[in-house]
Amino acid sequence: MSALAPLLLQALRAPAATVTLGEADWDLLLRQAGAANLLATLGYILEEHGVLARVPAPAREQLAWAQVLARRHRQAVRWEIRLVRQALRELGLPTILLKGAAYCAAGLPPAQGRLFSDIDILVPEERLAEAEAALMLAGWAGTHHDAYDQRYYREWMHELPPMQHTRRESLIDVHHAILPRTAAARPDSALLRAAAVPVEADPTLRVLAPVDMVLHSAVHLFTDGEFNNGLRDLVDLQRLLARFGTDARFWSRLVPRAHELELARPLFYALRYAAMLLGTDVPVPVGAAIASAAPPPWQLRLMDSLFRRALLPQHDSCGDGFSATARGLLYLRANWLRMPPLLLARHLFHKAFLSPRKVPQEAA
Amino acid sequence: MLTVGQLSRGELDRQLAGAGIRLGTGRFTTCLRSAIPSVADGIHLLYADYPLRPADGFADFHLQLTRPRNLRRWLGPQVTLLYDGRSLFKPLPLDQAFPMFEWGLNWCVSSRANRYLIVHAAVIEKGGRAAILPAPPGSGKSTLCAALVGRGGWRLLSDELTLLRLDDGEIVPLPRPISLKNGSIDVIRDYVPDSVMSRPVTDTVKGTVAHVRAPAASVARAADTARPAWVVFPRYEASAALQAVPLARGDTFMQLAGNCFNYSLLGAEGFTALAGLVEQSAGLRFTYSVLDEALAYFDALAAVP
Numbered sequence: 001m002s003a004l005a006p007l008l009l010q011a012l013r014a015p016a017a018t019v020t021l022g023e024a025d026w027d028l029l030l031r032q033a034g035a036a037n038l039l040a041t042l043g044y045i046l047e048e049h050g051v052l053a054r055v056p057a058p059a060r061e062q063l064a065w066a067q068v069l070a071r072r073h074r075q076a077v078r079w080e081i082r083l084v085r086q087a088l089r090e091l092g093l094p095t096i097l098l099k100g101a102a103y104c105a106a107g108l109p110p111a112q113g114r115l116f117s118d119i120d121i122l123v124p125e126e127r128l129a130e131a132e133a134a135l136m137l138a139g140w141a142g143t144h145h146d147a148y149d150q151r152y153y154r155e156w157m158h159e160l161p162p163m164q165h166t167r168r169e170s171l172i173d174v175h176h177a178i179l180p181r182t183a184a185a186r187p188d189s190a191l192l193r194a195a196a197v198p199v200e201a202d203p204t205l206r207v208l209a210p211v212d213m214v215l216h217s218a219v220h221l222f223t224d225g226e227f228n229n230g231l232r233d234l235v236d237l238q239r240l241l242a243r244f245g246t247d248a249r250f251w252s253r254l255v256p257r258a259h260e261l262e263l264a265r266p267l268f269y270a271l272r273y274a275a276m277l278l279g280t281d282v283p284v285p286v287g288a289a290i291a292s293a294a295p296p297p298w299q300l301r302l303m304d305s306l307f308r309r310a311l312l313p314q315h316d317s318c319g320d321g322f323s324a325t326a327r328g329l330l331y332l333r334a335n336w337l338r339m340p341p342l343l344l345a346r347h348l349f350h351k352a353f354l355s356p357r358k359v360p361q362e363a364a
Numbered sequence: 365m366l367t368v369g370q371l372s373r374g375e376l377d378r379q380l381a382g383a384g385i386r387l388g389t390g391r392f393t394t395c396l397r398s399a400i401p402s403v404a405d406g407i408h409l410l411y412a413d414y415p416l417r418p419a420d421g422f423a424d425f426h427l428q429l430t431r432p433r434n435l436r437r438w439l440g441p442q443v444t445l446l447y448d449g450r451s452l453f454k455p456l457p458l459d460q461a462f463p464m465f466e467w468g469l470n471w472c473v474s475s476r477a478n479r480y481l482i483v484h485a486a487v488i489e490k491g492g493r494a495a496i497l498p499a500p501p502g503s504g505k506s507t508l509c510a511a512l513v514g515r516g517g518w519r520l521l522s523d524e525l526t527l528l529r530l531d532d533g534e535i536v537p538l539p540r541p542i543s544l545k546n547g548s549i550d551v552i553r554d555y556v557p558d559s560v561m562s563r564p565v566t567d568t569v570k571g572t573v574a575h576v577r578a579p580a581a582s583v584a585r586a587a588d589t590a591r592p593a594w595v596v597f598p599r600y601e602a603s604a605a606l607q608a609v610p611l612a613r614g615d616t617f618m619q620l621a622g623n624c625f626n627y628s629l630l631g632a633e634g635f636t637a638l639a640g641l642v643e644q645s646a647g648l649r650f651t652y653s654v655l656d657e658a659l660a661y662f663d664a665l666a667a668v669p
Binding site for chain 1 (some may be wrong): 395420421422423448449450476477479495566600628629630631
């Protein structure tokens with residue numbers, strides 16, 4: 001094991017091989033999984049591979065502790081989704097769920113063990129105001145009251161300022177697109193909405209079509225600058241690919257759809273790092289078809305060195321002296337991708353010097 | 365099995381400041397690191413009877429108490445608690461380092477160990493039967509608990525966290541130092557003169573706190589579970605006559621649920637476990653002012669077969 005190929009990656013690549021681990025290895029493995037928010041997920045993956053029963057008892061019990069929390073979380077999210085759907089019923093629109101909420105509602109593998117802090121939905125841009133009003137009537141209120149933040153979200157971003165329920169404190173992000181208005185790539189939301197598929201258990205709910213769901217997951221991970229859940233998101237991708245990839249039509253549609261939605265580059269990165277870090281099997285023709293979306297070789301070498309660090313758990317035992325810098329550079333890159341340079345400079349200037357100071361909140 | 369007390373003081377300090385010690389408290393193992401002298405003092409004084417688990421084994425929690433490298437350290441030195449490298453709480457004044465370890469470990473257990481229904485309650489045992497003393501603040505729970513285990517012949521299962529195992533409804537001991545606050549420090553110093561107590565730390569969020577060493581016999585039996593038999597809601601009331609009013613099952617249930625850390629988290633499992641507990645336990649609302657009388661009452665409780 002090296003700091004750039006930590007035990008957790010090995011366990012995720014080859015869950016069955018964990019039967020040879022000793023107690024000290026389990027100690028480290030679970031700490032890495034905890035830092036990556038993957039503790040409960042690891043338990044489910046070990047269970048799927050039939051090795052959970054062979055995990056040493058104290059480590060197995062910790063996995064069970066995490067699973068209790070994850071089960072409760074999933075239950076709460078399902079309840080919250082029902083309330084969101086109820087609030088939006090009058091709009092006459094299907095409720096399209098994104099990311100974690102979608103995995104949860106559709107019962108997809110990443111939903112097992114996953115914890116997330118908000119529910120994301122997608123509505124047509126021209127219906128945003130109605131959706132916002134309907135959610136407000138049902139008790140959700142906007143969270144960003146600063147005039148600049150309002151302008152930032154409403155003019156430049158792909159979502160309303162996050163809304164929080166006044167009693168239950170649940171958060172909801174109302175998106176009209178999956179990338180900011182100011183980003184260079186502009187995936188057509190109408191295409192995403194048109195292809196969305198009803199959830200079997202509740203047809204009033206929809207989730208993105210399999211290819212679109214993978215592409216959204218990829219664009220989220222590889223254009224967003226925050227990597228505290230980077231590995232978890234990569235594991236989501238891997239598990240989605242494993243589920244959808246059994247259908248040959250999925251693979252044949254994936255790359256053409258990525259081009260159609262201007263998301264070939266993020267897909268390239270997603271497949272590359274899922275294979276590199278987690279050993280995901282990508283069919284050879286798919287790999288060949290997406291190769292044209294690669295950045296120039298010098299840039300790819302740089303990206304490799306950045307992502308191979310940023311996608312590791314933020315734990316003392318993972319990464320090297322360059323890891324913090326890599327995260328910092330990717331954060332800058334994300335902002336670069338979100339906005340044209342002048343706008344970005346203005347935004348960063350405003351955030352640094354003009355926005356009211358926020359008291360830093362400590363997680364309790 | 366090696367215990368903390370078998371290490372020389374120098375060796376304990378060296379291990380704490382280095383790779384840490386693996387402290388066994390009941391079924392939990394905590395890897396603790398700290399170079400802060402008051403932490404070593406507290407461990408040395410209060411945890412001498414506890415087993416040290418092997419360094420190459422599994423630890424449930426990895427805690428470190430350290431002095432944050434911020435500007436404040438030049439004005440008033442502080443201590444911060446790291447959970448496997450991550451800071452979860454605001455730093456406290458350095459003087460509170462040892463209490464912070466106790467609170468931090470309580471947090472670890474109560475927020476993570478979800479294979480137990482966890483009640484904020486003291487729990488003591490006699491003859492295999494356990495009395496659970498839930499603790500609305502200021503109820504005098506810890507005082508009563510310290511008196512019962514210090515002089516009343518009860519075994520300490522825990523002063524803060526009653527762990528009800530979901531599989532079989534047994535109470536799993538977690539004997540650790542008893543936390544006393546303010547006036548009760550002197551009360552117990554007088555009432556249980558041979559108790560070993562840490563230096564009182566002033567000006568914490570709970571006022572002045574001191575910890576009493578758990579009886580060695582209770583620590584030695586940390587693996588022996590107990591059946592719940594009584595749920596006693598204690599209330600200290602100056603110069604009140606002793607009073608024990610039986611509680612209806614429903615009231616006992618609701619009040620216990622209100623003192624649980626993870627009742628709603630456990631969902632149906634939590635409900636079943638709590639219902640099972642209440643089914644086999646007598647609920648009592650207990651008012652006392654004189655510890656001698658309280659102990660006599662608990663003796664009588666335990667004497668009834």
